[in-house]
Amino acid sequence: MKKDTLILSFESSCDETSVAVIKNGKEILSNIIATQIKSHQRFGGVVPEVASRHHVEEVTHCIELALDEAKVGYDDLDAVAVTYGPGLVGSLLIGIMAAKTVAFAHDLPLIKANHLAGHIYSANLVADLQYPFMALLVSGGHTEIVLVRAPGEFETLGDTRDDAVGEAYDKIGRVLGINYPAGKKVDEMAARGNDIFDFPRAMVQEDNLDFSFSGLKSSFINRVHHADQIHEELNKDDLAASFQGAVLDILSNKIFRALKQHPVKQLVVAGGVAANQGLRQRLKKDIEERNLDMDLIFPPLRLCGDNAAMIGAIAQIQYDKKDFADLTINADPSLDF
Amino acid sequence: MKILAFDTSNKPLTVAVVCDGDVLASIESTEKKTHSVSLLPDIQQALKDSKLSMDEIDLIAVAQGPGSYTGVRIAVTVAKTLAFTLKKNLVGVSSLEVLAADGSEDKILVPLMDARNDNAFAGVYQYQDGELVNLIEDHHTSMEKLLDTLKQYESDKLEFINATEHLTDLIKDVYPEAMVMDTKDSLPEADKLAKLAENKPAVSDIDNFVPNYLRLTQAEHDWYQKGHKKDGNISYVEEV
Numbered sequence: 001m002k003k004d005t006l007i008l009s010f011e012s013s014c015d016e017t018s019v020a021v022i023k024n025g026k027e028i029l030s031n032i033i034a035t036q037i038k039s040h041q042r043f044g045g046v047v048p049e050v051a052s053r054h055h056v057e058e059v060t061h062c063i064e065l066a067l068d069e070a071k072v073g074y075d076d077l078d079a080v081a082v083t084y085g086p087g088l089v090g091s092l093l094i095g096i097m098a099a100k101t102v103a104f105a106h107d108l109p110l111i112k113a114n115h116l117a118g119h120i121y122s123a124n125l126v127a128d129l130q131y132p133f134m135a136l137l138v139s140g141g142h143t144e145i146v147l148v149r150a151p152g153e154f155e156t157l158g159d160t161r162d163d164a165v166g167e168a169y170d171k172i173g174r175v176l177g178i179n180y181p182a183g184k185k186v187d188e189m190a191a192r193g194n195d196i197f198d199f200p201r202a203m204v205q206e207d208n209l210d211f212s213f214s215g216l217k218s219s220f221i222n223r224v225h226h227a228d229q230i231h232e233e234l235n236k237d238d239l240a241a242s243f244q245g246a247v248l249d250i251l252s253n254k255i256f257r258a259l260k261q262h263p264v265k266q267l268v269v270a271g272g273v274a275a276n277q278g279l280r281q282r283l284k285k286d287i288e289e290r291n292l293d294m295d296l297i298f299p300p301l302r303l304c305g306d307n308a309a310m311i312g313a314i315a316q317i318q319y320d321k322k323d324f325a326d327l328t329i330n331a332d333p334s335l336d337f
Numbered sequence: 338m339k340i341l342a343f344d345t346s347n348k349p350l351t352v353a354v355v356c357d358g359d360v361l362a363s364i365e366s367t368e369k370k371t372h373s374v375s376l377l378p379d380i381q382q383a384l385k386d387s388k389l390s391m392d393e394i395d396l397i398a399v400a401q402g403p404g405s406y407t408g409v410r411i412a413v414t415v416a417k418t419l420a421f422t423l424k425k426n427l428v429g430v431s432s433l434e435v436l437a438a439d440g441s442e443d444k445i446l447v448p449l450m451d452a453r454n455d456n457a458f459a460g461v462y463q464y465q466d467g468e469l470v471n472l473i474e475d476h477h478t479s480m481e482k483l484l485d486t487l488k489q490y491e492s493d494k495l496e497f498i499n500a501t502e503h504l505t506d507l508i509k510d511v512y513p514e515a516m517v518m519d520t521k522d523s524l525p526e527a528d529k530l531a532k533l534a535e536n537k538p539a540v541s542d543i544d545n546f547v548p549n550y551l552r553l554t555q556a557e558h559d560w561y562q563k564g565h566k567k568d569g570n571i572s573y574v575e576e577v
Contacts (some may be wrong), residue, residue, distance in 0.1 A: 033577050035576075036573060050557065052410060054574050056414055057545065094410065097373065098418045102418060105423050330374045
C-alpha cells in the first residue's frame with residue numbers, strides 16, 4: 001500500500017494568512033485561515049503594507065493551530081509547500097520565509113506553488129479530477145480560462161484584458177456604497193433585482209476567449225453619476241442585477257466557447273467569485289440547456305477564497321513529480337502559468 | 338551559550354554564530370543581495386562554518402527594526418518561526434542599537450536610518466562601563482527636531498552613525514565638528530547583535546513578536562487623522 005503523504009502548506013498572497021495540513025492532496029486535516037478583511041475595510045480595500053504587517057502577526061499562530069487541529073507533529077510531515085506568486089510581494093514574502101524556515105528547521109522538502117494552480121486544485125479536495133478538464137478562475141485578481149491537460153499542466157486559453165471580475169465587483173460596489181469585498185452583497189442584491197439597464201457585454205461577439213470588464217464598470221459608474229446629476233432615483237437592486245447579468249453573460253459566453261473548442265468531462269469554477277450564487281445557478285442552467293455530459297465542480301465556499309488547503313492540493317502533484325525548490329526561492333508577484 | 342544572530346533591516350545582510358563570546362562564524366554582505374533569497378542559505382552556511390547544527394543553538398537574536406519594513410520583516414519572520422518551530426529562546430534587539438555597538442566608547446552615539454524627506458529613525462546611545470546604554474529611545478523624527486534635541490550634549494562628543502550623504506549635509510550644517518560615519522562605514526555586525534542579545538530577556542510571547550517599525554503605515558496614519566479611533570473590542574484579523 002502506498003504511504004500517505006502529509007504536506008504542511010502556507011498561503012499569504014493577499015489578505016489571508018493560511019496554514020493547512022493536507023493528506024495525499026485530497027483530505028483536509030486542517031485549514032486555518034486568518035482573514036484581515038476587517039482591517040482593510042477601514043481603508044476601502046487591501047493596503048499592501050498593512051497586509052504584510054498582519055501576516056507577521058499571524059503566521060506562527062496559524063502554524064500552531066494547523067498542526068494541533070490536524071493532530072500531527074513535524075515528524076509526520078513529508079513536505080512544506082508555499083505560494084510564491086502571484087500576489088502582493090510583501091505578503092507573499094511572509095509565507096515564503098516562514099515556510100522556508102520550517103523546511104530548513106525540520107529538514108523537509110520545500111515545494112513552491114502557484115497560487116492560480118492552487119485555486120484550480122481546490123477542486124481536487126472535493127472531486128476526483130479527470131484529465132483534461134477546464135477551469136474558470138474568477139477572483140479579485142484574476143479572470144482566466146485554463147485547460148488542465150494533465151496533472152499540473154496548465155494552458156491559459158483566455159485572460160482578462162483589464163480588470164479582474166472580482167475587482168469590477170469591488171469598484172461598482174463602492175459606487176453603490178458597499179464596502180470591499182463587495183461581491184457577496186452585490187450577488188444578494190442582484191437576486192432581488194431585474195436586469196433592466198442593458199449594460200454592455202464586452203467582447204462577446206469576438207471569437208477569442210479573453211475578457212474585458214472595464215467598459216462594463218465605466219458604463220455602470222456613468223449611469224449612476226448621470227442619475228445623480230439629474231436627481232433620478234435608481235433602484236440599487238436593479239443596478240446590481242444589471243451589472244451581474246452582464247458579468248454572467250460574458251463569463252458564460254467565453255467559457256462555453258472554450259468548451260466547444262475543447263470538449264471535456266469536467267468544468268471547475270474556482271476563486272473568490274466562484275462563491276457567487278448567481279454564477280453557480282447560471283452555469284448549472286447553461287449546462288442543462290446545452291445537454292452537456294459534463295460535471296460542474298464548484299469548491300465549497302470556504303475553499304473559494306484564499307486558503308492553504310488548495311496549496312497543499314497542488315503541492316501533492318509537485319511532490320509526486322519530485323518538483324522541489326531550495327531555500328533560495330523568492331516571491332514572484334506577477335507569476336502566471 | 339550558543340547564539341544565532343542575524344540582521345536584514347537595511348541593505349547589508351549579516352549572520353553570525355557566537356558561542357560564549359567567541360565568534361564561530363560570521364557572514365557579512367554589503368553588495369546588493371536580495372535578503373529573502375540569501376538569508377536562509379546564509380544561516381545554513383554560518384551553522385556549517387561553525388560546525389553546529391540548529392539543534393545546538395540556544396538563542397536566536399534578531400534585529401527587530403527600525404529599518405526597511407520589508408527587510409525587517411524578513412529577519413523577524415525567520416527568527417520567530419525558527420524560535421517557534423524549534424522551541425528556542427528569542428531576543429529582539431534594536432537595529433539602531435546594533436549600529437551603535439560599533440561606535441566609539443567615549444562618544445554620544447546617534448545611529449540613524451534615513452527615512453526620507455529630512456526624516457530619520459534615530460536613537461541615542463552611550464557606552465558606560467563597557468555596556469551600551471540607551472539615552473534616548475529609538476524614534477521616527479524630523480532631522481531638525483533631532484538635531485535640536487541633541488543640543489543637550491557637547492557637540493564635539495557627538496558621533497553620528499549610518500548617515501546618508503543627505504543626512505550628513507543636514508548634520509554638518511548644525512554640528513560641523515561632529516563625527517559622522519557614513520553608510521559605508523556603518524555596517525551592522527551580527528556578532529555584536531548576538532552579544533547585545535545576551536543581556537536582554539527572551540521574548541515571552543513569540544506569536545506576538547513583530548518588528549518595531551516605529552511608524553504607522555500611511556493608510557493607518559490617514560485613518561487616525563480623520564478622527565477614527567481603534568475600537569478596543571475589534572479584532573482586525575479573525576480566524577474564520
